[in-house]
Amino acid sequence: MSGTEQDGWGSSDRAGCDLLAAELAACEREEFTGRVRVTGTPGGTLHLRGGLVVAVESPGSPGPEALLLRSGRVSDEQWAELVREAGGSPWPAAGLIAREYAGAAQLRVVCLMAMRDAVFAIVAGRLDDCERDAEAEPAAPSPYGESPWRLLQDADRRLAAVETLACPVSPDRERTVAAPGAEWTEGLTALRRELLAHADGRRSARDLAFLTGRGVYAVTVEVARMLGEGLLERVEEPPPIPLSPAAARHGVGQRLRALPLPGPEPDAAERAADPEPPADEEPATDADDLPRRSPGASGINESVNSQDSQAS
Structure with a gap:
C-alpha cells in the first residue's frame, strides 16, 4: 500500500500514516507475530509478538545499543566482551544484568526510548509501502510489548508539537x-x-x-x-x-x-x-x-523517570 510524497514539513504524509495505522491495527486485532516492514525515507521495521510491538528499527534514529553505550555505564570493550560471551548476540541483556552494568528495568526503559524515537522517525518521513513478513527475532526486543496504536499516537503528538514551532524542520531533510x-x-x-x-x-x-x-x-x-x-x-x-x-x-x-x-x-x-x-x-x-558520572561520560540513574519521556 502506497503513501504520498511530502511537499514540505507542514504537509506530513498523512495518507501513508493512515495506511500504516490501519495495518498495525489489523496486526493488533489478529494478534500477529512477525514484522511489518515500512519502505520509504527513512523507513524501518516494526517487530510484533501477539499483536504488540516489541522492537522498532529504523536508519532514521539511534538504536538501544548506541543509547546504552553512550550512557557510559558500559564501555566499548566491555560491550564487545559481552557479545562474545553471548555467542555473538547483538543484545546481550543477560550479561548486562549479570555484570550489573544495567538492571532489567533500565534495559526496558532503554528499549522503549529507542522504540518511540524510531516510530517518530518513520512517521516523520515518507512512507511508500508497508507489508507483513515472516517472524524474525529483533536485535533488542523489549520484554513487554507496546500497543502499536499507542506508539503511533505518541509519534503523531510529537509531529504536531514540532509543527507548532516557529521554525519547524524535518528530521532528515533540512x-x-x-x-x-x-x-x-x-x-x-x-x-x-x-x-x-x-x-x-x-x-x-x-x-x-x-x-x-x-x-x-x-x-x-x-x-x-x-x-x-x-x-x-x-x-x-x-x-x-x-x-x-x-x-x-x-x-x-x-x-x-x-x-x-x-x-x-x-x-x-x-x-x-x-x-x-x-x-x-x-x-x-x-x-x-541519562545522568553522567563525569564530564563527557554518563551513567544511567538507577531511578529513570519514565514519565518524562511520555510528557507532552
Whole structure:
C-alpha cells in the first residue's frame, strides 16, 4: 500500500500514516507475530509478538545499543566482551544484568526510548509501502510489548508539537549551519554547544542526533528552536550548475548525474540517544538525561523517570 510524497514539513504524509495505522491495527486485532516492514525515507521495521510491538528499527534514529553505550555505564570493550560471551548476540541483556552494568528495568526503559524515537522517525518521513513478513527475532526486543496504536499516537503528538514551532524542520531533510558568533552566546546548554559544534551545513537533525548521541526527536525540537532564535541558519540546496552547449553535446551532464551525491561523512563515534523532551518544554540537560558520572561520560540513574519521556 502506497503513501504520498511530502511537499514540505507542514504537509506530513498523512495518507501513508493512515495506511500504516490501519495495518498495525489489523496486526493488533489478529494478534500477529512477525514484522511489518515500512519502505520509504527513512523507513524501518516494526517487530510484533501477539499483536504488540516489541522492537522498532529504523536508519532514521539511534538504536538501544548506541543509547546504552553512550550512557557510559558500559564501555566499548566491555560491550564487545559481552557479545562474545553471548555467542555473538547483538543484545546481550543477560550479561548486562549479570555484570550489573544495567538492571532489567533500565534495559526496558532503554528499549522503549529507542522504540518511540524510531516510530517518530518513520512517521516523520515518507512512507511508500508497508507489508507483513515472516517472524524474525529483533536485535533488542523489549520484554513487554507496546500497543502499536499507542506508539503511533505518541509519534503523531510529537509531529504536531514540532509543527507548532516557529521554525519547524524535518528530521532528515533540512541542513543547518551555526550562525556567526553563535558559539559565544551566553547560557548555552551542553546540547546546544554540541549542536553548534557539529552543524556544518551538511548535516540534518537526524545526523546531529547520531553525532551527539541524542534522540532524534529531542534534536529536531532543539534545532527548530535554535533556528527561531538565530543560533542556527538553514542551508539552501545549491542550484544546478548550467553546462555549456558544447559540454552538453559531449554528454558531460549525463556523466555528472551518474555520479553519487556526496553525503555527511560517517562518524565512528556515533552514539545515541537521550530521552526526548516534548516540544513545549526545554530539552533535557545532562542532569535530566541519562545522568553522567563525569564530564563527557554518563551513567544511567538507577531511578529513570519514565514519565518524562511520555510528557507532552
